[in-house]
Amino acid sequence: MDPEEALELAQQAIEKVSHIAVYVGQKNQRSVCGRLGGELFIVADYLQGIQIDEVDQLSKVPKLLRDIESICSWPSRSKDDYYPCLRGIARSMRGTSSYKQAEATIIRGLTKITSGDGEAAENAILHIRRFTKRGGIKKKKVEEINDIPKSMPVDYLDDAKDQEGDVSLDMLFSLDPSRERMPCRWQDVRFRVPLSEKREMRRQKRARFVDSNESALSKLSVGCSEEVDDGGFCRLIRHWNNHARMCMTVYDGKLHRLLDSEPLQQIVDHTPGISLADVIQNYHLTPKIKATLGYILAQSVWQFYDSDWLKAPWTSQTIQFMKHYDSPLRQNEPGIFTSKPYYSVYFGDDNAGASEATANAGEIHRYPRVRDLGIMLVEIGLGHSVDNSVSKHDDTSRISKANNDWLLAKGYSDLKTAWLDFDYPKYRVAVENCLDPDIFARAPFTPSVKVDELAKSLNKRRKIFYERVVSPLEELVQGTGWKDMVHSMPSLRLQTTTKQEPVALEHVQPPVESKKSTKDQKDAKRWLKRTQLLNHELKSLSQGPTRRVRIAILDTGYDADAIFFQPTMRRNRLVKWKDWVENAKSPSDCNGHGTHLVSLIMMMAPEADICVARVAKDPRDLENASEAIAQAIEWAQSECDVNIVSMSFGFTATQPSISKAIRKAVNDRDDSIIFFAAAANSGLNESEMFPARHECVISVRGTNSNGAFQDFNPPRSSRERTVIGTLGLDVPASGLSHDDGDVYSKGTSVATAIAAGIAGILLGYVENNAGRTPWTYSGLDDDLRWARLEALV
Numbered sequence: 001m002d003p004e005e006a007l008e009l010a011q012q013a014i015e016k017v018s019h020i021a022v023y024v025g026q027k028n029q030r031s032v033c034g035r036l037g038g039e040l041f042i043v044a045d046y047l048q049g050i051q052i053d054e055v056d057q058l059s060k061v062p063k064l065l066r067d068i069e070s071i072c073s074w075p076s077r078s079k080d081d082y083y084p085c086l087r088g089i090a091r092s093m094r095g096t097s098s099y100k101q102a103e104a105t106i107i108r109g110l111t112k113i114t115s116g117d118g119e120a121a122e123n124a125i126l127h128i129r130r131f132t133k134r135g136g137i138k139k140k141k142v143e144e145i146n147d148i149p150k151s152m153p154v155d156y157l158d159d160a161k162d163q164e165g166d167v168s169l170d171m172l173f174s175l176d177p178s179r180e181r182m183p184c185r186w187q188d189v190r191f192r193v194p195l196s197e198k199r200e201m202r203r204q205k206r207a208r209f210v211d212s213n214e215s216a217l218s219k220l221s222v223g224c225s226e227e228v229d230d231g232g233f234c235r236l237i238r239h240w241n242n243h244a245r246m247c248m249t250v251y252d253g254k255l256h257r258l259l260d261s262e263p264l265q266q267i268v269d270h271t272p273g274i275s276l277a278d279v280i281q282n283y284h285l286t287p288k289i290k291a292t293l294g295y296i297l298a299q300s301v302w303q304f305y306d307s308d309w310l311k312a313p314w315t316s317q318t319i320q321f322m323k324h325y326d327s328p329l330r331q332n333e334p335g336i337f338t339s340k341p342y343y344s345v346y347f348g349d350d351n352a353g354a355s356e357a358t359a360n361a362g363e364i365h366r367y368p369r370v371r372d373l374g375i376m377l378v379e380i381g382l383g384h385s386v387d388n389s390v391s392k393h394d395d396t397s398r399i400s401k402a403n404n405d406w407l408l409a410k411g412y413s414d415l416k417t418a419w420l421d422f423d424y425p426k427y428r429v430a431v432e433n434c435l436d437p438d439i440f441a442r443a444p445f446t447p448s449v450k451v452d453e454l455a456k457s458l459n460k461r462r463k464i465f466y467e468r469v470v471s472p473l474e475e476l477v478q479g480t481g482w483k484d485m486v487h488s489m490p491s492l493r494l495q496t497t498t499k500q501e502p503v504a505l506e507h508v509q510p511p512v513e514s515k516k517s518t519k520d521q522k523d524a525k526r527w528l529k530r531t532q533l534l535n536h537e538l539k540s541l542s543q544g545p546t547r548r549v550r551i552a553i554l555d556t557g558y559d560a561d562a563i564f565f566q567p568t569m570r571r572n573r574l575v576k577w578k579d580w581v582e583n584a585k586s587p588s589d590c591n592g593h594g595t596h597l598v599s600l601i602m603m604m605a606p607e608a609d610i611c612v613a614r615v616a617k618d619p620r621d622l623e624n625a626s627e628a629i630a631q632a633i634e635w636a637q638s639e640c641d642v643n644i645v646s647m648s649f650g651f652t653a654t655q656p657s658i659s660k661a662i663r664k665a666v667n668d669r670d671d672s673i674i675f676f677a678a679a680a681n682s683g684l685n686e687s688e689m690f691p692a693r694h695e696c697v698i699s700v701r702g703t704n705s706n707g708a709f710q711d712f713n714p715p716r717s718s719r720e721r722t723v724i725g726t727l728g729l730d731v732p733a734s735g736l737s738h739d740d741g742d743v744y745s746k747g748t749s750v751a752t753a754i755a756a757g758i759a760g761i762l763l764g765y766v767e768n769n770a771g772r773t774p775w776t777y778s779g780l781d782d783d784l785r786w787a788r789l790e791a792l793v
Contacts, residue, residue, distance in 0.1 A: 006061045007050060009083065013090035014068060015044035017106060020089075024110045032118040032125075033110060039128045040068070046131075064131050071124050072106040074113040085109070122463075126456055168192055172266060172322065172342070173237045186322070187237050188266045192249045225249065225256035266324070269334040273320030273342065276376065277385045280316065283336065283492040285383065286561035286737045287422050292482050292489070293338045294377050294427060295473040300343075301373050302470045305462045306356060309343065310369055313354045316376050316385060318344050324491075335491025356458060357445030363399050365406050365437045366445060370465060374434025378409040381419045381427065386412075410435045418741075422563065426476040433468040440464055480566050520730040521744055523705035527727050528603065531761075535606055538765050549608040549764045550575070551601055551644045551756055552636035554629060555594035557614035560587040564599045564734035573602065576611035576640045580628035584614075591618045592736045596745055597648055597753040599734035604757025607764050611640040622649045630657040637665040637673055643763060646756035647677040647697075648749035650689025658691055666696045676700055676756045678748035679723075680714040688714045702728020702751035712747060726754050 021037030024030070043064070050057050065083055070076075072085035088102025114121045169191040228236070228248075233255060240246055245265060247258040279285075285293070297319065304310050312318065320342045323334035358366050365371040379385050386408040412419075413431050433439055443460030446453075477483040517525075557579065558565070565571060577587050589595045598612055613632035616625045629647075636642045645665075651658075665673050677692040679699045692699035701713040703725045716723050728751030735743035 004058075006065060007047065007058060009086060009090055010061050010065055011044070011047050013083075013086040014040055014047065016089050017068060017072060017086070018044055020103065020106050021110050024107055024114070028111065028114075030114045030118070032121045033114040036071075036110070036114065036121055036125055036128075039125050043128055043131060060131060064128075067124065067127050071113055072109045074109040074120070076109075122460065123456075126452075126459070170266065172268065185241070185270045186266075186268050187240055188245045188264050188268075190245055190247050190262065190265075192247070194250065224260060225251070225258045228255045228257050266322070269323035269325070271323065273322055273344065274336060275317050276319040276321070276341070277316040277379070279321055279336065279338070279492065280379055280383055280385065284738050285338070285380070285492070287424070287563045287566055288480070288482050288485070288561055289338045289489060289492075290380050290422055291424060291427060291473070291476055291480070292486055293341065294380055294430070295470075295477045295483070296339070296341060296486075297376060298373060298430065298470045298473050300341075301369060302462065302466050305369070305465065306458060310356075311354055313368065313372055314343060314376075315372050316379050319376070320344050337489065337491055339486045339489055357440075357461075359445070359447050360399055362403070364403050365435070367440060367461070368402070370434050370439060370469070371402070371406055373469070374413075374431055375405050375409040377427070377431045377434060378412050381422050381431065382412060383422075406435065424476055424566075426472040426479075430469045430472045433472075439468060479568055481568060481571065518730060520704065521732065524727060524729060524731045524744075527705040528732070531604060531758075535761065538761065539607070542765070542768055547764075547767055549605065549644065549760045549767075550611060550640060550642040551605065551608050551646060551760050552576075552611040552613060552632075552640060552642040553594065553598050553601060553646045553753070553756075554613045554615050554632050554636070555597055555648060556591045556616055556618065557581075557589040558587050558595045558598040558612055559589045559592070559734075559736045561737035562595055562599070562734045562739075563737070564602075570602060573609050574598075574612065575609045577614075578612075578632065578635055579614040580625075580632060581614050581617050587612065588614070589736065592739070592743065593619050593648075593749070595736055596733045596743055597646070597749065600731065600750065600753045601646060601757045601760070603733065604754055605760030605764070608757075608760040611636060611642055616649075619649065623651065626651070626655040626657050629655075630661040633658065633661040633665055637669055643673060644756050644759055645673065645675045646753055647675065647691060648752045650678055650680055650692055652686075652689060654690045659694060662691060662694055662696050674698065674759060676752050676759070678752045681712045681747045681749070682714070686714055688717050688720075693717065698724060698755070700748055700752040700755045701725035702746065702748050704729045710746075724755065726751050726758065728754070 018037045018040035021033055021040060023037075025032075025034030025037060047061075050061075065086060069083045069086055085102055085105050088098055089106065092099035092102065113124065171189045171191065172186045173189055174186050233248075236246065236257065242261065243264065244261040245263065247260065247262060249256050249258060297314075301310070301314065321336045321338070321340070322342060323336055324340065325334050355368055358368060360366075375386060386405050409431075413428070413435055440461045443457045443464060445457065445461075449457075474483070558574075560571075565574070574587075579585075579588070582588075594612070594614065598610065601608075602610060613635060615628045615632050616622045622629075629649075633645065636645055662675060665675075675691070675694070675697040677694070677697045677699060678689070679692045679701045680686045680689045688699060691697050699720075701723055702710050704710065705727060707725070709723075709725050710729055713723075713725070728748055729746045730744045731746065731750045731754070732742035732744050733750075735741075
């Protein structure tokens with residue numbers, strides 16, 4: 001087959017094969033098959049620009065056809081240059097028997113070559129990449145530019161955008177303070193870099209519509225820019241102070257400054273960046289922020305795994321955060337946003353500690369980029385840095401420090417106990433894999449092999465890194481819904497609580513509470529455990545839900561960043577939110593009282609949906625919140641259609657607006673709504689409070705785990721033949737997001753939440769299994785009111 005005929009066949013067939021490969025990958029859920037299809041499509045695009053006079057490239061086309069024919073007919077091998085699969089798919093009309101026959105053969109071949117561990121497909125991808133010289137084996141050596149003053153360009157990690165055939169990089173530059181005694185000033189710079197000049201030339205040879213705007217920047221660069229000579233960029237950074245973004249591009253291998261500037265996009269405070277280590281130590285990081293930040297860093301390491309951006313180590317000292325203003329007016333204090341990590345880049349020689357892999361004697365973990373990421377993930381999870389006391393002056397001490405940091409991080413990773421308020425299995429799995437020295441056992445680094453083999457093993461390691469590290473973190477942020485909220489997270493606030501200090505490895509022990517748990521606390525935990533077992537048993541007996549119970553909680557709101565609320569199943573149960581304090585659209589709780597009660601009810605009644613009304617900022621504000629409470633009751637019964645209302649508060653005097661709202665709810669709902677309220681917490685010094693004493697409300701008192709009423713309960717009133725009580729002593733539930741672990745509370749407020757949860761269990765079970773509808777307050781009247789609950793308390 002002559003070169004021209006081979007090129008024509010390749011141009012006609014390979015793109016069709018690429019589409020089939022993508023289809024097979026989607027159908028069989030094989031990512032390697034999808035990537036193979038992508039590589040074939042790139043080759044097909046490349047082939048469209050080859051001209052007949054390009055002899056060197058034409059000579060390689062027959063081998064390319066043989067390779068792709070082998071892929072399509074795998075594991076059979078073509079014995080000649082006839083290429084039956086490729087000819088059949090290229091020369092036949094879609095829908096004809098010959099086309100269908102060729103298509104079926106190709107589908108079988110692709111299915112077989114991508115089966116198992118996919119190694120054969122990976123080898124095929126490597127061969128295909130060689131045709132377009134994209135194997136990533138050799139890199140051009142960048143000459144050292146001594147005139148550049150090791151400035152501090154800071155690249156936003158995951159923000160390279162491919163627009164119109166060009167890559168856009170948004171960066172911040174500042175002169176090194178050690179070289180210039182002047183205040184720090186950051187310059188916003190955008191680099192637009194063509195993906196490939198040769199690729200652009202090939203595109204120009206292809207037919208296209210006259211209004212095509214491919215690589216518009218490259219066409220306009222010469223006429224609208226000026227070339228920057230050696231050292232000129234540093235002079236621009238030093239003297240440019242126009243309060244505008246500087247726009248640069250590369251044309252014909254030379255740096256150009258575009259004459260048209262843009263408004264500033266990165267409006268930052270002109271102060272040095274804040275390292276990740278300082279952010280971890282001094283700012284409050286919620287579980288959402290920790291998980292999302294870990295994912296961003298891991299995904300960025302994978303994205304730039306074999307690039308010059310990783311020529312220096314990525315550690316908690318080199319990852320930086322800038323103080324951003326929310327508008328050019330700079331009226332508010334600048335904020336630190338963890339969705340915008342930057343990496344500080346230093347020009348000059350490669351750092352010996354930032355290699356993709358090493359063969360240094362004595363170095364335990366031979367993959368520094370992965371190891372350093374694992375250490376950062378540990379630091380983020382724990383909230384403090386690992387020990388950094390070892391000197392780093394020479395190569396021997398560098399290895400010693402690397403081993404020491406790895407040993408400390410692995411010590412924390414191997415702890416079987418929770419990391420305070422941050423304990424997510426998928427995050428811990430990613431950490432363990434990063435710190436495993438044998439993570440790349442299937443593709444180890446062997447420096448003595450050929451260049452092709454080095455590139456092949458590096459690609460395998462990158463794939464393993466994605467599967468073992470990036471993928472678990474991605475599943476975590478996707479499963480919790482945090483991935484969609486990355487750019488809406490608020491700025492960080494300074495830490496107000498005492499941080500756990502790092503300790504030497506030999507002193508690392510499983511975390512313990514500052515106080516030993518009291519007997520009452522242990523008893524309360526056991527009591528709650530029994531209710532969990534009961535819920536599990538009832539669920540196993542369920543005939544299938546027909547109607548979910550809805551419980552409204554009127555209190556101080558809830559902290560959505562608390563670790564308790566992060567699992568998707570729990571967040572999905574929080575179906576309604578309304579704020580009568582600040583009219584906030586997102587849930588909040590400044591006090592913690594509401595967070596504790598909401599989490600407690602959700603634990604008690606795991607099959608119930610929850611509606612939360614924030615009626616006060618603090619329990620002390622409740623005495624002035626009667627109107628808000630009345631409106632919240634109306635909202636709960638009319639808009640939310642709840643079955644149970646929990647009110648863990650009380651007034652000395654009757655509140656007419658609340659009383660009217662309760663009666664209206666009961667009447668409007670035909671008695672199919674149940675109200676619970678806290679009796680009082682001052683013992684014999686105070687009588688039963690309102691609304692607990694309202695005739696339509698069940699008053700709740702507190703007991704210990706054995707059912708004994710506690711001294712903080714009010715005396716029984718003359719109208720009460722029976723008083724109702726449940727657990728209200730040292731009950732554990734969620735605190736605010738900055739609290740370490742569970743918070744213990746006691747009182748009738750806690751007992752009220754538990755009572756509402758018990759009622760939710762009963763109502764749901766009876767409705768869904770007994771065929772009855774006990775949705776009425778009157779159905780629980782007098783001494784029979786709690787008869788159904790005696791087995792639970």
